Amino acid sequence: MMTVRDQALACRAAAQQVAELDAPARHQLLTAMAEALAAAETQILAANAEDVAAATAGGTAPAMLDRLCLDASRIVAMVAGVRHVAALPDPVGVVTRRERRPNGLLIERVRVPLGVVAMIYEARPNVTADAAALCIKAGNGVILRGGSEARHSNRAIAAAIDNAFVACGLATGAVTVLTDLRRESMIELLQLNDIVDLAIPRGGEGLIRFVAEHARVPVIKHYKGVCHLFVDASADEELALALLVDGKTTRPAVCNALETLLVHAAIAPQWLPRAAAALRKRGVELRGCARSRELFADMVAVSEADYAAEFLDLILAVRVVDDAEQAIAHIRQFGSDHTEVIATRDELQAERFVRALRSAVVMVNASSRFSDGGELGLGAEIGISTTRLHAYGPMGAESLTIERYVVRGEGQVRHPAIPCA
Numbered sequence: 361m362m363t364v365r366d367q368a369l370a371c372r373a374a375a376q377q378v379a380e381l382d383a384p385a386r387h388q389l390l391t392a393m394a395e396a397l398a399a400a401e402t403q404i405l406a407a408n409a410e411d412v413a414a415a416t417a418g419g420t421a422p423a424m425l426d427r428l429c430l431d432a433s434r435i436v437a438m439v440a441g442v443r444h445v446a447a448l449p450d451p452v453g454v455v456t457r458r459e460r461r462p463n464g465l466l467i468e469r470v471r472v473p474l475g476v477v478a479m480i481y482e483a484r485p486n487v488t489a490d491a492a493a494l495c496i497k498a499g500n501g502v503i504l505r506g507g508s509e510a511r512h513s514n515r516a517i518a519a520a521i522d523n524a525f526v527a528c529g530l531a532t533g534a535v536t537v538l539t540d541l542r543r544e545s546m547i548e549l550l551q552l553n554d555i556v557d558l559a560i561p562r563g564g565e566g567l568i569r570f571v572a573e574h575a576r577v578p579v580i581k582h583y584k585g586v587c588h589l590f591v592d593a594s595a596d597e598e599l600a601l602a603l604l605v606d607g608k609t610t611r612p613a614v615c616n617a618l619e620t621l622l623v624h625a626a627i628a629p630q631w632l633p634r635a636a637a638a639l640r641k642r643g644v645e646l647r648g649c650a651r652s653r654e655l656f657a658d659m660v661a662v663s664e665a666d667y668a669a670e671f672l673d674l675i676l677a678v679r680v681v682d683d684a685e686q687a688i689a690h691i692r693q694f695g696s697d698h699t700e701v702i703a704t705r706d707e708l709q710a711e712r713f714v715r716a717l718r719s720a721v722v723m724v725n726a727s728s729r730f731s732d733g734g735e736l737g738l739g740a741e742i743g744i745s746t747t748r749l750h751a752y753g754p755m756g757a758e759s760l761t762i763e764r765y766v767v768r769g770e771g772q773v774r775h776p777a778i779p780c781a
Contacts, residue, residue, distance in 0.1 A: 411485075420509065444739040464772060477559075495742070507563070550574050606727040632678075652678045743755050
């Protein structure tokens with residue numbers, strides 16, 4: 361078995377080959393990756409079934425099982441995601457600024473690959489394909505360290521991707537699945553600051569904090585998604601109800617699902633009982649403030665810890681607020697800078713909400729479930745950053761590049777009076 365450092369060095373060498381490919385060649389490689397994944401559906405599903413059986417026997421929580429499980433439709437979505445990434449505009453080599461200085465120098469800022477990305481994640485085997493596609497699109501190499509619960513799925517996906525590299529006549533190390541899954545090996549990977557350029561953890565809050573505490577490389581952090589819906593006094597009641605049901609119930613185990621509902625006191629008496637009844641019919645447990653429970657008795661008392669919680673389940677915290685300012689104050693206190701939603705027909709109120717909150721994504725009359733790279737036009741996303749670094753919010757291929765300066769001159773020197781010899 362290769363050491364972690366040996367695998368990282370091999371990835372860096374192969375990544376340089378990818379970085380030197382032009383846009384058509386990387387498009388061809390990504391298309392080959394999509395075709396290889398589709399061709400390997402049987403092998404991937406068999407490997408995933410092995411992982412799911414072991415996780416089920418081990419008592420894995422339903423939310424984690426949902427993330428782990430693949431089926432034919434998810435394989436189709438995985439393949440489509442790679443094809444979507446292939447079709448995106450090429451981010452490498454894009455000139456974001458061009459300026460001619462008084463001395464004649466042409467100053468350009470140009471997007472270039474990051475280098476080697478370490479992807480640390482739990483359960484979700486689709487991340488293996490998503491991360492590989494996005495990193496290759498941006499000219500990078502990627503070291504994938506998935507959880508042990510998805511080891512067979514990840515290896516099967518990586519094997520299909522390797523086939524695509526071979527078919528294109530390229531070295532396979534640019535997409536590397538870490539073979540040693542011990543925690544000590546993950547720490548070693550995170551401390552290879554002479555090889556790894558960026559670490560992106562994707563999983564539970566415990567994993568992300570562990571990565572941040574042990575890394576010697578820059579880390580994109582996203583601790584949790586405590587997403588809010590604020591229903592303003594002027595909200596269209598049907599629209600607000602649709603946003604609530606979609607945001608909470610369609611897939612509660614994901615980070616862009618709603619966790620807290622804030623309702624303006626002026627609309628609460630007529631709207632909240634109806635909304636709460638719709639959620640209860642769908643199996644949602646409601647944890648409400650005293651004012652909420654007066655309007656809908658089938659709620660348990662909410663705690664302050666509930667307002668800060670990412671339930672990842674059919675549980676919702678509810679609070680009636682006096683006005684938008686109280687809603688904003690609540691989000692500032694308990695939010696996680698992920699996604700906030702306002703339902704309102706008041707444009708001034710909407711703009712106040714947008715300006716007042718610093719979360720990575722703010723929605724006006726749209727479901728929190730659109731806080732996703734694919735839905736926002738990025739293709740498959742590699743993660744969501746709630747860290748204010750070079751990327752903030754859902755991260756696509758462009759977020760896996762950085763800008764550098766390219767300076768074009770005609771012999772200009774800074775101190776022309778100084779002799780050269």
